[in-house]
Every structure is written in C-alpha cells, then in structure tokens.
Amino acid sequence: MAEAERIDPRLMREGRRSRGALYTSIGLGLVSGWAVIAQAVCLAQIINGISFRHLPPAALAPWFYTLAALFLARAGLAYGAEITAFRAAAAIKTDLRRRVLERLFARGPVPAADEASAGIAATLLEGVEGLEPYFSRYMPQMALCVAVPLAILALVFPLDVYSGLILLVAGPLVPVFMVFVGYKAEAINQRQWDKLLRLSTHFLDVLQGLTTLKLFGRAREEIAIAARISDDYRRTTMAGLRVAFLTSAVLEFFASLAIALVAVLFGARLIHGHITFYPAFLVLLLAPEYFVPLRGLSVHYHARMTAIAAARRIFALLDADVPAPGSVILPKLSQIGLRCAGVSFSYGGAMVLDGLDAEFPAGKITAIVGASGAGKTTLARLLLKFASPQAGRITINGTDDLAALAPEAWWAMLAWVPQNPRLFHGTIADNLRLGRPEATDAELREAARLARALDFIEATPQGFATPVGDLGAGLSGGQIQRIALARAYLKDPALLILDEATANLDPASEADILDAISEIARRKTVIVIAHRLAVAARADQVLVLQDGRIAEAGTHAALLAGHGPYRALAQAYGEVPCAL
Amino acid sequence: MRALIRLAGLFRPFRGWMLGGLALSSLTILANFWLMTLSGWFLAAAAITGLAGYAAQNAFNFFSPAAGVRFFATLRVGSRYAERLVTHEATFRLLARLRVWFYATLEPLAPAALQGFRSSDLLSRLVADIDTLNLFYLRVYVPVLSAIIATLIMTGFFALFSVQAALILLAGLVVTGALTPYLTGRAGRAAGRDVVRETAALRGEYVDAVLGMGELLTYGAAPALLARAARGNTRLLAAQAHLAKISGAGMAASGLTTNFALLAVTLAAGGKVAAGHLGTADLPLLALGTAAAFEAVAPLPAAFQYLGQILEAAQRIFAIADLPPAVPPLASPAPVLEHFALVLDDVSLRYAPGMAQALRGISLTIPEGGRTGITGPTGAGKSTLINLLLRFHEYQTGHASFGGHDLRTYDSAAMARYVTIISQRSHLFHTTIRDNLLLADGAATEAQMWQALEVAQLAGFVRAQPRGLDTMVGETGARLSGGQARRVALARAVLRPTPWLILDEPTEGLDATTEQDFLRDLAPLLEGRTVLCITHRAAPLALMQQVYALNEGRLVA
Numbered sequence A: 001m002a003e004a005e006r007i008d009p010r011l012m013r014e015g016r017r018s019r020g021a022l023y024t025s026i027g028l029g030l031v032s033g034w035a036v037i038a039q040a041v042c043l044a045q046i047i048n049g050i051s052f053r054h055l056p057p058a059a060l061a062p063w064f065y066t067l068a069a070l071f072l073a074r075a076g077l078a079y080g081a082e083i084t085a086f087r088a089a090a091a092i093k094t095d096l097r098r099r100v101l102e103r104l105f106a107r108g109p110v111p112a113a114d115e116a117s118a119g120i121a122a123t124l125l126e127g128v129e130g131l132e133p134y135f136s137r138y139m140p141q142m143a144l145c146v147a148v149p150l151a152i153l154a155l156v157f158p159l160d161v162y163s164g165l166i167l168l169v170a171g172p173l174v175p176v177f178m179v180f181v182g183y184k185a186e187a188i189n190q191r192q193w194d195k196l197l198r199l200s201t202h203f204l205d206v207l208q209g210l211t212t213l214k215l216f217g218r219a220r221e222e223i224a225i226a227a228r229i230s231d232d233y234r235r236t237t238m239a240g241l242r243v244a245f246l247t248s249a250v251l252e253f254f255a256s257l258a259i260a261l262v263a264v265l266f267g268a269r270l271i272h273g274h275i276t277f278y279p280a281f282l283v284l285l286l287a288p289e290y291f292v293p294l295r296g297l298s299v300h301y302h303a304r305m306t307a308i309a310a311a312r313r314i315f316a317l318l319d320a321d322v323p324a325p326g327s328v329i330l331p332k333l334s335q336i337g338l339r340c341a342g343v344s345f346s347y348g349g350a351m352v353l354d355g356l357d358a359e360f361p362a363g364k365i366t367a368i369v370g371a372s373g374a375g376k377t378t379l380a381r382l383l384l385k386f387a388s389p390q391a392g393r394i395t396i397n398g399t400d401d402l403a404a405l406a407p408e409a410w411w412a413m414l415a416w417v418p419q420n421p422r423l424f425h426g427t428i429a430d431n432l433r434l435g436r437p438e439a440t441d442a443e444l445r446e447a448a449r450l451a452r453a454l455d456f457i458e459a460t461p462q463g464f465a466t467p468v469g470d471l472g473a474g475l476s477g478g479q480i481q482r483i484a485l486a487r488a489y490l491k492d493p494a495l496l497i498l499d500e501a502t503a504n505l506d507p508a509s510e511a512d513i514l515d516a517i518s519e520i521a522r523r524k525t526v527i528v529i530a531h532r533l534a535v536a537a538r539a540d541q542v543l544v545l546q547d548g549r550i551a552e553a554g555t556h557a558a559l560l561a562g563h564g565p566y567r568a569l570a571q572a573y574g575e576v577p578c579a580l
Numbered sequence B: 001m002r003a004l005i006r007l008a009g010l011f012r013p014f015r016g017w018m019l020g021g022l023a024l025s026s027l028t029i030l031a032n033f034w035l036m037t038l039s040g041w042f043l044a045a046a047a048i049t050g051l052a053g054y055a056a057q058n059a060f061n062f063f064s065p066a067a068g069v070r071f072f073a074t075l076r077v078g079s080r081y082a083e084r085l086v087t088h089e090a091t092f093r094l095l096a097r098l099r100v101w102f103y104a105t106l107e108p109l110a111p112a113a114l115q116g117f118r119s120s121d122l123l124s125r126l127v128a129d130i131d132t133l134n135l136f137y138l139r140v141y142v143p144v145l146s147a148i149i150a151t152l153i154m155t156g157f158f159a160l161f162s163v164q165a166a167l168i169l170l171a172g173l174v175v176t177g178a179l180t181p182y183l184t185g186r187a188g189r190a191a192g193r194d195v196v197r198e199t200a201a202l203r204g205e206y207v208d209a210v211l212g213m214g215e216l217l218t219y220g221a222a223p224a225l226l227a228r229a230a231r232g233n234t235r236l237l238a239a240q241a242h243l244a245k246i247s248g249a250g251m252a253a254s255g256l257t258t259n260f261a262l263l264a265v266t267l268a269a270g271g272k273v274a275a276g277h278l279g280t281a282d283l284p285l286l287a288l289g290t291a292a293a294f295e296a297v298a299p300l301p302a303a304f305q306y307l308g309q310i311l312e313a314a315q316r317i318f319a320i321a322d323l324p325p326a327v328p329p330l331a332s333p334a335p336v337l338e339h340f341a342l343v344l345d346d347v348s349l350r351y352a353p354g355m356a357q358a359l360r361g362i363s364l365t366i367p368e369g370g371r372t373g374i375t376g377p378t379g380a381g382k383s384t385l386i387n388l389l390l391r392f393h394e395y396q397t398g399h400a401s402f403g404g405h406d407l408r409t410y411d412s413a414a415m416a417r418y419v420t421i422i423s424q425r426s427h428l429f430h431t432t433i434r435d436n437l438l439l440a441d442g443a444a445t446e447a448q449m450w451q452a453l454e455v456a457q458l459a460g461f462v463r464a465q466p467r468g469l470d471t472m473v474g475e476t477g478a479r480l481s482g483g484q485a486r487r488v489a490l491a492r493a494v495l496r497p498t499p500w501l502i503l504d505e506p507t508e509g510l511d512a513t514t515e516q517d518f519l520r521d522l523a524p525l526l527e528g529r530t531v532l533c534i535t536h537r538a539a540p541l542a543l544m545q546q547v548y549a550l551n552e553g554r555l556v557a
Ligand SMILES: Nc1ncnc2c1ncn2[C@@H]1O[C@H](COP(=O)(O)OP(=O)(O)OP(=O)(O)O)[C@@H](O)[C@H]1O
Pocket: A110, A113, A347, A352, A370, A371, A372, A373, A374, A375, A376, A377, A378, A379, A419, B478, B479, B480, B481, B482, B483, B484, B509
C-alpha cells in the first residue's frame, strides 16, 4: 500500500496532461447525477398525482414534459461522458507509449538483453491500456461519489430525517470498507500482472523456439505447460476478482439493507398514516441512486489496482538509468582511427575487459581474434557506444572522446554486422534499405554484388521482393549472413565493424567476401572479429584478445613467427589439414 | 456467423459452467425486477391502508411483503455475487481451453506452414486474440440469452396486470435489446477489426524494437520505428475513439428507450388507474418494474460493439487453424524401428510451388552406424536435407526410406525419437542453462549435465558463474557470448543418446582450440551412432568416414 501511495500521485501527475477532459468528465457526471434527482422528483409527482391525488394524467402534463426533457438531456450527457472518458486517457496513453519506447532506445541494446521483448510489448499494449479506466472512470468517480450523494442527502433530510440518517450512516461505510479490502487486492493484482507478463514472454519464447522444441520432440509437452500456465493465470486472476466481487457484494448488501430499512420504516409509518406517499416514494426512488456512485467507486477501485500494477512496471521502465548520451556532433569523418586506453568493462560480474589498450588505425583492416567468451563482441559493443567503459577512454582520431559524442552522429558514420544478424519481417529489399530507405535499385544491386548475395537473390522468382520471415526464415544460414553484409555495404560507412562476418560461409564464398572487404578497406577502417585465420591472414593487423587485454598485436606473418597465443591458435588449425 | 458457431463448438466441454452462469445471470435480473415491483406495490399499498383507517391497518399483512422485499434483496446480492464468480470462472476456463487448443493446432504447422508469420503476430493471436474471443461468452452469450429469458418472464408478469403495459415493455426491450445492438454492432464492425489488427502490428514493432535494437540504432532506423509505432498508436486510438462514440451512442439510446418506455407505461397504466381498471398500488409496481426490467438489456448495445473485435479475432485464429500442414498428418502410427539406415532415391524437394528446387534428384545411402559429412557452398541445400529427414517439408518426387520404411510413414514427432539435431540456428530459451539442457532430456541428472557441458567445453564457464547451472541465458541467449550460446546447444545434443545425430555447422562461432577440444571429446560419443555432419570447416570433416558434396541441390561428389 505504501508504494501504491507513491504511484497514485504520479499517475495523477500524468493525468494533468488531459485535465480538460477530466474536468469535463466530472462536470458531465455531476449534471447527470443531478438530472437523476430531478427525474425522481418528476416521477414521484406523477405517480403520486395519479394514484393518490386522483388527477387525470393530462393534469400532470408539465411534469411529463419536464421528465421527457430530462430524459433527452441524460441521453446527451451519457454520450458526452463516454467520449470524454475516452479522451481523458487517449493523450496519456500516446504519451506513455512514446516515452517508454524512447527510453528503451536511449538505454541501448545491452540493458535490452535483460528485458523480455514480449514482456515489454505487453506492458506497452495491455499495460498502458490498463491505465485507461483509472483516468476515465476512477478519477472522475472520486469526485462524483462525494457530490451526488451529498445532493441527495440535502433533498432527503427535509423530506424525512430518519431516512436521511440511515443513508448518512451507510454511505461512508463504503470507502472505509474498500480501503480495508484494498490491502489484499493490491498484492493479488500485482501478482496477476506479473503472471500476464510471464505468460506473454513464455509464449513468444515458445513460438520462436517451436522448431527447436520439435527437433527435441518436446513440442507436444508444451501443451501441458500451456495448460498449466493458463490455469495458473486463471487462479491468480480469479483470486483478485473474488476479492473485487466480494467487496461489491458486501457493498450491495449494505446498500440493500439501508434501502430495505428505509422502505420498512416508511411502510410502518404509512400504514399508520404518519406520513404521506409522496415523500416515501421519492426517497425510495433516490435511495438506490445514492449508492450508485459509491458502488461505482468500488468497481473502479479494482480498476485502480490493475492500473497501479501496470503503472509500476511502466514507471520502472521510464525510471531506468540512461547513461549520459554525449552531445558532441562530429562532422562526417571520412577517416576514422580508434584508440582504446586502459579500457575496462564488466556486465556486473567478473571483468570482461580489464585495462585494454588497442589501436585501430584509419583505413586499415584490424582483425580481433581470441577464444570464445574472451570479450571480442564486448569490445565491439564499447566501440559502438552500446555501453560505456567503466574505466579508460576510447578516442577517435586521437582527439575526440567517444564518450562525449552524440550516439546518433556516431552511428551515422559506421556500419555493424552483429554475430547473429537480425533480419526483419519484410522483403529482402526492405531489409537492405534499413539504413538508407532512399537507396536506388542500382545501389541495392551493387551492395548485394559486393556481399556475394546478388546471384542467389536474382535466382529467386521474386528477386529483391522475396519475403523474408522473422529471423530470416526462408533463407539459408549463409544467405542471411550475406544479406546482413550487403545491408552494411549499402550504408557506405567510414567504419565497418564485422562480428564473425564470414560465419556460415563455405571457404570459397568466404574468400570472395574477404576480397570485397579488402576492396572496401582501401577507403575505410574495418574491424573484423573472427575465429578463422583466413580472415586474420588478410588483415593489416591482428589483435589477440586474452584475459581482458590485448595479449599480442601484429601482422599475421609476424605473429605466426612468434611464440605467443596466436601461434598456438594457428597450430590448432594446422594440426588438421584445412582448406585455407 | 460461422466463426461463432465454430467457437461455440470449442466451448462445448464447459457447457455446465456456461449454463450455470446463464441461469444465475437470469436469476439476478429477475430478483432485482421483483424486488423493485414488490417495493413499489408495498409502499403504495401501505399508504392506501394508512388512509383507510384502523380496521384496514389491522387487516393489512405487513410482514409477508416486508419479508418478500428482504428475500429478493438478499437473493439479488447473493445471485449477483455467484453469477460473477461463475461467469468469470467459466471465462477463464474457456480461455485456458482456447489457448491450449490453439497451441495444439499451431504446433503441427511449425515451421513450414508458419514461415510467413511474424512470431510476434502469432503471439498476438495466442494471447490477445484468444482473450478477445473470450469476450464472446461474457459479453455476448450470457447477456443476450439471459435478456431473452428475463424478457419473456417479465413481460408475462406485466401482462397479468395490463396487456398494454406488457406490450409497451416488450417493445422497449426489443428496441434496446435487439435494434440498438444490431446498429452498434454494425457500426463497430470495422473499428473493432482495426483494433485487433493494429494491436498485433504494434506488438510486432515493440518486439522488433527490443530484439533488433542494435541494428535499428546503428542503421538509424530507430526514429522510423518510433514514427511507425506512433502512427500505429494513432490508428489504434482512432479506432478506439470510434468505438467509444458508438458505445456512448448505444448507452444514450438504451437510456432513452428505457426512460420513454417508463413514461409510456406510466401514462398507459395511469389512465387505467384513473379509469378504475387497475388498482392504485399497481401503478408504482409497474413503473418501478419497468425501470428494473431494462437492466436485462442495458449491456447489450455495448456488448455488440465488441462483435467486430470478436469476429476479427475469430477469423485470425481460424485462419491459422485452417492452414494446411506442410506434411499431411499420419493416418496410422509411425513404425517402431530397430534399424536406422537412410536411403534417398532420386529425391527432389521444392519449398513452394514456383520456387526453384532446393534438392534435385538426390540419391544417397547413409548406412546405420556410419559417419557421413556433407559439404557444399552456401545455399546448396545442406540444411534442406534436415528439413526433409525431419518431415518439416514434404518432398515431391523420388523415394525415401528410413529404417526400411517409407519416410512418409513418419511425422516429425516420430523422427525426433530417433534423431538428435543441432540445427544451424538453435534457439535458446529465456530461462536457465539447466532448463535449456533439460529440454534435451527431462530426466538428465546433474552429473550428466555436467558431463555434457564438459564435452561442449562449457563446464569451466558455467562453474565460474555465481549461479552455476541456474545462470539465466537471456532472451534467445542474449546474455551469453555467441560461442557460449552455441556450446549450450552442443551440450543439449550431447545429452540425448538417440541412434542418429545430425550436426549442422556444429562448431560455427567457436575458436579453433575450443573446436578441437570439442571434437576430441565428442568422438567417443559417436561410436555406434549414425552421424550426419554438415559443415564448411575441415576439422569436423576429419571425423567422417564418407563425405558428400552438394551444389545447387545436386550431389556432386
Ligand atoms: N549481456 C550480457 N550480460 C552479461 N554477461 C554477458 C553479456 N554479454 C556477454 N556476456 C559475458 O561476457 C563475456 C564476453 O562475452 P563476448 O560476447 O564479448 O565474447 P566473445 O569474445 O565475443 O565470444 P564469442 O567468440 O563466443 O562470440 C562472456 O563470458 C559472456 O558470458
């Protein structure tokens, strides 16, 4: 509860964005509440007139007309209330979705590795949607649940003090009781929300890994797991709903009790002629209306709990630390040389890079080799500004500190092919144009040619318009790799960072692609991470990464001649005849 | 409409729950109706008695109507509580059933028939669309049927007093309960469909944003994605705004009909009271009864605007369910095998009509216990051999047999029993290393897991992690290095002692030293098994007894 109290004011602050709609909503609710009261008066007058004053209906025409006018007014108000209720939340929803997404991008891919994409999507869709009732129902209802009952009390007291007292006592029980139940409901709602995120995350994981599951003959077992998860979700949700339903049942019981009490007291007095029909009937018409806003509050209190559970997750995403991005914008460089000095980095556990010094000369190919898990990809992430070194400095062309650069400007100058390139759902052309939507068909073909992808693209019936599935479904491993390369070439960057660029390629294609890289490198700086010596052999410089530092640096030939780790690596290849 | 009938078919096992919810819902409406009619009559009758003097006061039975009011008040509270519990319980049971049913329909379709779908779109179907389908019971089925039941009983009750009042009530209920919902349903159809579609599209953008963030940022494509997401959000909100308008209009219309019906009943009954055809106390009875009767139909206009969403969701769900599987389901159980030789005779495979053949007239025999290597340039059709053998894709011509039986007598579940595969892109699940290993063999002991990790050269790394086997690997293995993720996949395969082992580029992403150590430790485990190894690298090929080369779908050596 303590935490909820911190979330409420924050939600209210978000709500300021649509203050106008909120106030309109409250205003419409108030007018509509008063119209209900006036309507009850008219109806009581009519029925009393006919039944007890024995007037012909025609004599009551003014009351009938007023009643009809009130009905029309209420219809208009109901329509207006729905629309403003929607408007109250629309701006907030848009704004939150945009801000969360921007914040995710600002944090970058390294923290994103700790998030589950389906969980984020569920937070942005179902979670943000879950805030709507908070703004459109709960907040306006809070104002109504004071104003309308008070107006009714003001009318009832002069008519009948006993009934007024009964209502006065029963009314405040509602909020008191709700707070009491609220403690439990909140924890349940939080659990339910967590379960929903887990459910989404699990199902996306299963859908993406369905082929792997089938390969292991485990896909059918997921049916039982899906049943268990859904059942689990049902149980938690029902636990929350049971509390909510019980709350409203108890409230309704109180309300019924109060109304029955009012009715019975009237009945007793009516029999003995201590009171007339009109006030009794009017109060009885008003008594249920007295409880309507209060009952609404209990319904929407549940909406508040749901909203708070979702908001907690939304705010956690919004509050996540974002490294100071740097703001220096370099002019577009044609030559980029990089230097790392004493660079250290860890993901929170052991040091991955530990005081690393390295030099990536402009216009040259530098190969990084090292055991799996040595930190090659991590070093690339630092150069890409996906993460900042915890110690040490990375400088560009000897002067500019990478940490101070605006990331977008830096990314505009480079291209990167990651270890597991991600192709997006769309056509091959869409994927190639990712970085340059305006690229011409001729440029597309040239980039594909450089990446040795043109032949197979043109061999497909649809060519560049061939659809690519999620994660490159429909393409072979090496084809995915070459499309990713072509995408990088198309960008024509000053710095090219290739992480295992020739993975999944046969030696002949690899040699072709290395030729292309050498061709490109006449104008550019290239950093290639590689396990294959064929790649290192073509590089101007080889860096051997070991224990978080550069253990050796030099040309392929020079390092082979030495006695360091590179030679050991080469021997590992040398023991078996290989196609190099 | 056909979709709704199919939906009802899926709900059949929960008939008991569904009918229970319906009965309780009708009971709640009727309890409220009689509570209000009785209260109105009671007050008026008491007032008449009060005016009539002592004799009447003593004759007036005060207690049975008072008890009736209490009874109906309690009944209403109790049955509404029970109704909500039962209908929601039913809803969530239906939800679980639908979800499991949908997954079970989806599973045989993967991977071939689902290739054109984004996994985030499938997720939207599995989670959001199924949720929407479920609204059918709570928002359409229960309110509609209980409204019909209650309408019949309530108008019948009114007819006891005044046929005219009963007819007015019936007309009002039909307008609110049938005409208005029909109109709101029609007006909301397109917007409801848009809500479902835009939600799925947005989910795709959000999932891409997280999983493809590195590429999106470095290619400067993040602003474009943000803009697309913003436009999608705008379209979603526009559709929702449209629905809000319809729901407002529906509410206004149903309120208006309710109130004018009330007015008309009062006028009609008032005339009869004035003419002496109806008792004085019957007027408040009919007036309050009319107001209460409309509670039965009040939710219907709003309910029917969901129909568009429900129909679209149903269509999206059944569109998947109706996809033909790439490989027809087995007519009879797959044969149980003792021998495991694979013989391909002039086999050709084409992924889709109109595409080039990925395998062209392959004839090859892989003897039981043999170790066979496959090489060939990228795109040659090497991985396609796996799709063929695992029955993921159907071959069109030629004859294939496994263990002496036609390959077509197996499905992928049957093949997976005999074959373990390390595929080129193995999926790591967003859980611990332990659970990823258990996937291969649910009964594996801790010792077996460590042994598998030793062979995969990953034991040292796992041991160095503070949480050991319980280290989380991240979504698709994002918290591991590329080679580490590959080695988890290798360890997974090592754990599974099937007669066949297929390795597709097993050591891609590993450095030469690790590769060598892995192959050295793997070699003893290959004894007596049939091994098929697809690779571009020389080291694994050295372990093979025969090596075939593929090029453009043909066997060249
Ligand atoms: N997102 C992450 N969170 C936590 N730890 C990580 C993360 N990414 C990598 N690591 C760890 O950091 C170390 C270095 O990983 P990195 O990916 O840089 O290795 P690598 O040299 O590229 O290896 P490979 O050749 O296998 O790709 C590994 O031990 C890995 O487990």
